[in-house]
Amino acid sequence: MKKKGIFVISEEIKKEITKLIFAWKEYLKEEVFYNSKARRFFTSLTITLSAWIGVVLLIWWIKSSVYAQQGGVLEGDSPLRMAFSWIMSGGIFSILLSFIRTNYRIFKRWFDFSIASLGLVIFSPLFLIIAILIKMDSQGSVFFRQERVGEGGKIFKIWKFRTMRANAELETGPVWAKNDDPRITRIGRFLRKSHLDELPQLINVFFGEMSLIGPRPERPEFVELIGSHLPPFYERLHIKPGITGLAQVRYRYGASIRDATRKLRYDLLYIKRMCWFLDFQIILWTVGKVFTGEGAR
Structure with missing residues (x-):
C-alpha cells in the first residue's frame, strides 16, 4: 500500500529496524560518548546509515523511472501500478525477510x-x-x-x-x-x-x-x-x-x-x-x- 509522498513500511521491516535500534541503545549505555571509542562508533553508524540510504535512493530511482515511462502519471489499477505499489509498500522485502528469518x-x-x-x-x-x-x-x-x-x-x-x-x-x-x-x-x-x-x-x-x-x-x-x-x-x-x-x-x-x-x-x-x-x-x-x-x- 502507498500513500502520496509517504512510504508505508511493512511490519517485518519495522521489526528488523527495531532490533537494530535496540542494539544501538545497548551500545550507548556504556557511555560511549565519553571515551575514545566515540569516533569508531560514529564511523560504523555512518556506514550503516549510508547502506540504508543507498537502498532508499535506489527504490526512489526506480519509482522516478517508472513514472517517467508512464508520462509522469500512474493511473487506475493497472498491473504496473499495482506491482509498483506492492514493491514500494515493502512487499518484496517483507517476503524476503520473512523467508530468511524463518530459515x-x-x-x-x-x-x-x-x-x-x-x-x-x-x-x-x-x-x-x-x-x-x-x-x-x-x-x-x-x-x-x-x-x-x-x-x-x-x-x-x-x-x-x-x-x-x-x-x-x-x-x-x-x-x-x-x-x-x-x-x-x-x-x-x-x-x-x-x-x-x-x-x-x-x-x-x-x-x-x-x-x-x-x-x-x-x-x-x-x-x-x-x-x-x-x-x-x-x-x-x-x-x-x-x-x-x-x-x-x-x-x-x-x-x-x-x-x-x-x-x-x-x-x-x-x-x-x-x-x-x-x-x-x-x-x-x-x-x-x-x-x-x-x-x-
Missing part, C-alpha cells in the same frame, strides 16, 4: 560455509608466512588445538596459531591469559594483538563446529567453573560458538568470573536478538577491534 540458521550456515571457504583460500599465503615466523621464533607446532565446548555441550577441538611456548600449561594448569603473560612468545604477542591467531578457526567454521558470529567457545574446565556460579551461562550452548560475538566487541578480554558475568549479559542478549542486522553490526565492530588491536591479550 535464519540454515542461511547462516550457508553464509558461514561460503565465507570460511573463501577465507581459507584467500588467506592461505598469510597462513604460510605466519607458520614460518612461528617456527623461526620458538620450538613446537604451528597450530594450537584445544578442547572447547560447542553447541549442545558437544566437545570439539579449536584451531589457533600457537602463541605460547610449547606445553605452557604443564606448570600452571588451565588458567586465563594475563597481561604480559610470560608464556607468550614474541611472534605470539603480535598475533594476539592483531587477532591473527584466530584465523585458523575458519577451519572450525568450515566443518560446522563454529559460526562466524556467536558466543566464544570456552574450555570444559571453565564452562564447569563459570556454570557453577552462573547457571544461565549454559544458555550459551543453545547456539554455535563464534569467532567473534557481541560480548567480544562490547567488552574487554575476560579473565575472571566477574568478567564472565558481564560478558554473559551480551551473549544472552545476542541469543535473544540474533538477526542479520545485528550480525552485520557485530562485523563492523569487529573490524574496528582488529584495526585498533583492542580486546587482545
